[in-house]
Amino acid sequence: MENNEKHHIVSYRSYFVIxxxxxxxxxxxxxxxxxxLGSYNVAGAxxxxTIKSGLVLYFFMHLKFDKPYLKLMVxxxxxxxxxxxxxxxxxxxYR
Incomplete structure (x- = not known):
């Protein structure tokens, strides 16, 4: 079987910024x-x-380079x- 996966090179600078x-x-x-902040403490956290997990998903788990249907599923x-x-x-x- 032939492996046709594309390899993406991400610079160290990008990882350092993330x-x-x-x-x-x-x-x-x-x-x-x-x-x-009252009841907004939990919402803020x-x-x-969510922002941090989005960054990890997008860059470290390479969702940035995945197929569009995988991005849609996530x-x-x-x-x-x-x-x-x-x-x-x-x-x-409301309780």
Whole structure:
């Protein structure tokens, strides 16, 4: 069998920039715990975690170079996850 996969070379600079962004978002998520935002603390932490996981998926797991249908599938799973989280928040908020 012949392997026709394309190999993508990503520069160290790109990985370093992503590392700095992940560290920045980590420090922001630590700092957000020191600020009293009321019920928005959890929402802020989840938003930052979503951004960080998106960066990891897109760059480190090479979703950037995958086929469009895989990107669509990951987007669908993320949309379902976000819907479940939103429904959970509404259930908790209106009890």
């Amino acid at each position: 590392l700095l962004l992940l560290l920045l978002f980590t420090f922001i998520s630590i700092a957000i715990t020191q600020i009293e 989840l938003l930052l975690a 987007g669908f799973v993320m949309a379902v996850f976000i819907a479940v989280i939103v429904i959970t928040f509404f259930d908790y908020y």
